[in-house]
Amino acid sequence: MNTESGIDWNEMFEYPAGTIVELKDKPGVLHRIDYYEAMMVPPIWLVDDPRPRYPHELRIVSRRDAQVCALESQAVAV
Numbered sequence: 169m170n171t172e173s174g175i176d177w178n179e180m181f182e183y184p185a186g187t188i189v190e191l192k193d194k195p196g197v198l199h200r201i202d203y204y205e206a207m208m209v210p211p212i213w214l215v216d217d218p219r220p221r222y223p224h225e226l227r228i229v230s231r232r233d234a235q236v237c238a239l240e241s242q243a244v245a246v
Contacts, residue, residue: 175206179223183212188230191221198229 183189187201199214210222 179211180204180206183223183226183228184231186231187228188232189214189226189228191225192227193225195227 183201183204185201185203188198189201190196190198199217202213202215205211205213205220208220210220210225212221212223212226214221
């Protein structure tokens, strides 16, 4: 955790936008993470849920569609 800003960078990268999760209290109901707002408590917003969530409320199901960073193809000269 970054003590100066209070941002938990590890947690932020564990819950990127696009990650598929389920609420632990409603197993089998899947949600997609819309975004992680580091300055909000709780920090995780789901696409189809108006209430932000804490990490301990969620179980990660898949990170397949999570956008971790934008990649652009570039021509390579050989």
